[in-house]
Amino acid sequence: MRLLFLGDIVGKTARTSLAENLSNIKKKLSIEFVLVNAENATSGVGLSATHAKLLFDAGVNCISLGDHAFDQNEMINFAERENRIIRPINYAKSAPGSGFRIFNLGVKKILILQVLGQVFMKKPFSDPFEAIETYLKKYTLNSNVDAIIIDFHAEATSEKNALALHLDGRVSVIAGTHTHIPTADTRILPNGTAYQTDLGMCGDYLSVIGMEKTEPIRRFITGMSKERFRPADGEATLSGIIVDINDNGLANKVSPFRYKGHLNQIGME
Ligand SMILES: [Fe+2]
Ligand SMILES: [Fe+2]
Numbered sequence: 001m002r003l004l005f006l007g008d009i010v011g012k013t014a015r016t017s018l019a020e021n022l023s024n025i026k027k028k029l030s031i032e033f034v035l036v037n038a039e040n041a042t043s044g045v046g047l048s049a050t051h052a053k054l055l056f057d058a059g060v061n062c063i064s065l066g067d068h069a070f071d072q073n074e075m076i077n078f079a080e081r082e083n084r085i086i087r088p089i090n091y092a093k094s095a096p097g098s099g100f101r102i103f104n105l106g107v108k109k110i111l112i113l114q115v116l117g118q119v120f121m122k123k124p125f126s127d128p129f130e131a132i133e134t135y136l137k138k139y140t141l142n143s144n145v146d147a148i149i150i151d152f153h154a155e156a157t158s159e160k161n162a163l164a165l166h167l168d169g170r171v172s173v174i175a176g177t178h179t180h181i182p183t184a185d186t187r188i189l190p191n192g193t194a195y196q197t198d199l200g201m202c203g204d205y206l207s208v209i210g211m212e213k214t215e216p217i218r219r220f221i222t223g224m225s226k227e228r229f230r231p232a233d234g235e236a237t238l239s240g241i242i243v244d245i246n247d248n249g250l251a252n253k254v255s256p257f258r259y260k261g262h263l264n265q266i267g268m269e
Contacts, residue, residue: 007199011231046071117154192250237261
């Protein structure tokens with residue numbers, strides 16, 4: 001099974017690029033399942049129902065969210081109705097929607113799960129290690145699911161690295177989202193789990209993590225804010241990984257993927 005997993009979609013430029021290019025990418029690279037993080041797709045904060053539909057229409061199979069899951073009010077209701085959208089399993093207990101879902105791909109069952117980190121995050125979310133274990137007790141590779149894919153939405157590279165090594169061999173893929181900058185450590189861990197610390201964003205890389213650069217730079221220099229942040233609107237790079245998952249639910253191959261925009265191109269040649 002070949003998976004394309006893309007990092008945080010930031011603003012209109014990334015939504016448009018996905019809508020225009022995803023079907024060609026899927027065809028050219030024989031992608032069978034597409035997971036995208038879209039916590040910043042609507043004005044950089046959260047995801048509206050309209051934009052979620054646009055991403056599904058473009059060929060996305062599953063959307064994950066993050067700490068910005070409910071920044072767009074309508075997601076509070078929409079997440080209950082649209083079960084292809086997942087929010088973190090360790091968000092507030094009262095949060096609407098679900099943190100995981102099992103998808104059927106032919107005869108295969110794919111478990112997708114999102115979890116939030118604790119280190120350097122603004123809100124004190126509950127322990128991601130413990131939260132994941134609860135699910136891995138119920139779902140195991142080669143018994144009741146054929147693939148397990150984890151979106152670890154976290155800030156610290158150390159925390160992401162630790163969870164990945166802790167889960168090595170028990171999940172098919174664990175990849176980080178949230179920092180909006182891709183890391184260069186794409187690899188298969190010793191026991192067969194595909195890993196990259198952060199997938200980077202789908203967005204304009206001539207920006208400060210997706211936001212038009214003027215206001216963030218001003219705030220760093222003066223410590224004062226003048227305007228709201230708004231997503232940068234230059235051509236987006238679509239950034240993520242492509243993973244081949246074998247019949248044992250582990251990774252045969254993982255490659256970085258970056259398409260169009262300001263970052264170097266990897267994966268479509
Ligand atoms: Fe985030
Ligand atoms: Fe994000």
